[in-house]
């Protein structure tokens with residue numbers, strides 16, 4: 124019997140990917156073009172951006188060098204924390220929760236081989252985004268600095284160990300977590316850790332106070348601002364080593380010390396982790412299986428509350444079911460919580476924004492902000508929709524047969540999904556807009572106009588998300604994956620277009636109105652006919668998007684039986 | 686009763702079901718037998734309204750499934766081969782949800798759920814998440830759900846898979862009682878003893894076509910006397926001669 128090297132264990136993933144590519148599903152080409160186009164655009168923007176910034180830093184000589192070095196360290200520090208976190212989450216699924224483990228663990232595979240295969244998969248899965256993001260940035264820097272070819276080689280040789288270290292650390296953390304508490308619970312803990320991570324990021328941002336940069340009179344303070352960034356950078360972190368290695372390579376000098384530190388740490392981490400995994404992985408895997416009686420909340424209040432709503436009994440039952448399933452899934456509602464936290468932060472920023480400093484224009488500017496606000500509320504709405512409304516149909520998953528074999532029309536089913544999504548999305552975004560406009564002291568007419576626009580947008584976007592979710596379902600995927608699927612991206616693009624159109628339809632009459640106010644001009648052009656026209660167009664457009672996508676969604680559900 | 690006529694289902698150019706007709710009368714348990722991949726699940730899924738026939742008609746208790754799906758489904762119970770249920774609901778919540786889908790009133794439903802859970806020996810688990818159920822427990826829960834609305838026709842796909850002997854006996858008992866009350870039942874199974882013991886009539890399907898149909902005795906007679914065990918007949922009809930080769934292959 125020959126023991127094949129560990130990459131053999133990666134074969135199912137590769138074959139699966141190949142088969143999927145071969146089978147050529149409907150919309151594959153479009154999806155490839157779409158994702159490819161977006162990726163290319165973002166990559167180009169990053170490349171040009173970093174080229175531009177680095178080029179300008181050249182003007183500052185020594186200070187520029189210093190800032191570049193600092194910037195590199197910061198860039199890598201950000202990625203370091205991201206990679207560690209993503210390593211934890213990915214390792215949990217690849218090492219403990221993946222379905223194929225049932226097969227692999229039952230097969231006679233040496234622990235180390237399994238570890239290497241799973242770690243390679245974890246590494247790729249956790250770090251591809253970072254690599255794709257880093258590559259154009261580093262290329263831009265290299266071009267601006269006219270770096271030697273060795274710089275690009277050094278970049279490659281730096282990124283590999285740099286991503287191995289935090290992912291190994293994350294995997295170790297997961298191994299520890301699973302061995303101390305069962306995987307289902309561990310998943311909940313991870314989610315909370317994610318929340319803490321995000322919260323600390325937010326606090327960090329608040330401490331740096333980026334809005335100071337906007338103040339004209341504080342420009343000379345720029346250096347002290349950057350100095351304040353320096354404190355968290357310790358020479359003991361791999362991000363520092365990576366930054367230094369690359370900075371040296373930029374000037375054509377090799378920095379063997381830091382490169383060696385990176386590689387030796389990475390390899391040592393893998394050796395240690397491999398031993399630890401051989402020792403504890405199976406115990407953890409076995410523990411992660413036996414969490415049958417996980418605690419859960421009874422949610423007894425949901426049903427009586429739902430009974431207060433004046434809706435048909437069947438729809439009420441659908442609502443109760445959806446609510447309970449949502450609330451019992453920590454990974455679901457915690458993300459909503461995170462989004463709420465971000466929204467609050469956003470509002471807080473408005474309350475500290477000091478518009479009075481800018482003379483003459485403050486009146487116009489704050490009303491302009493009302494429009495920016497509308498756009499942001501629209502984006503929040505689109506995010507909510509793609510993450511929570513779009514996956515609603517897919518969430519039925521393998522249990523969809525229950526609905527489909529029952530005597531309920533699929534239209535009823537889809538409409539219940541719509542209303543369940545619409546109520547929270549509308550309440551949240553409308554409250555957000557009203558609060559932000561209050562903080563800013565926006566003109567009451569504009570306030571009313573944006574409120575109407577938000578109401579129309581939520582009808583249209585929730586309808587669009589529900590309908591497209593039914594047209595592009597991914598039964599069995601978790602909601603995050605569903606949101607990132609072709610249909611999710613296609614929804615996002617249409618949603619953003621819709622938001623832009625809505626902003627134009629509000630902004631056009633609003634700006635005419637504002638200019639008249641400022642100039643105190645009683646003369647034409649008259650505003651109200653234009654406003655009425657735009658409002659009518661907005662209403663017609665929203666209603667059309669709403670009803671048309673719901674209808675096509677219902678039809679798509681009916682076609683599922685074909 | 687369940688009546689299907691000239692039912693056809695194509696997956697692409699492959700005909701999974703190729704012109705099947707059969708009738709299951711009230712009070713009859715109709716066995717649906719055939720080798721793996723013969724098209725049993727596909728047929729049952731079409732009757733349950735999960736898949737749309739390429740051609741042919743399905744009538745459940747007098748309601749044409751294509752013309753009036755809601756009425757047809759209202760009087761039909763379906764037990765799928767793999768019991769996928771909402772993992773994050775408790776057994777009681779799931780049944781309440783399911784009952785309400787079929788228009789049962791809250792008060793009577795409560796009592797009915799308690800009865801059904803007691804019948805399938807799940808009462809103890811009423812307030813546990815389905816997530817924590819074993820395969821057999823999920824299977825029993827699905828059966829509770831299928832009987833909740835007192836269907837007059839029942840479609841069952843491999844009911845015995847995953848059940849312990851006690852559970853299997855229980856399910857047999859329940860099915861018999863149901864048919865005694867006039868429920869028409871179409872049941873696919875691989876367990877020939879079960880078919881022999883429970884079914885009034887049997888249809889054997891292979892490659893999407895019915896190759897033999899009749900009462901258990903009639904089917905046995907088709908084997909041509911001698912060995913009257915259903916297994917032998919089944920193997921002869923579906924080309925089981927190859928079984929001899931097993932010895933050589935091993």
Ligand SMILES: Nc1ncnc2c1ncn2[C@@H]1O[C@H](COP(=O)(O)OP(=O)(O)OP(=O)(O)O)[C@@H](O)[C@H]1O
Pocket residue numbers: 696701719720721722723724725726727728
């Ligand atoms: N969704 C599908 N897409 C394509 N082909 C399918 C699909 N579902 C079933 N088939 C094919 O239809 C045929 C019949 O499958 P079906 O599941 O009905 O068999 P079965 O009689 O239930 O078998 P088993 O005894 O193994 O349960 C098989 O050849 C299968 O490959």
Ligand SMILES: [Mg+2]
Pocket residue numbers: 725726727766842
């Ligand atoms: Mg089957």
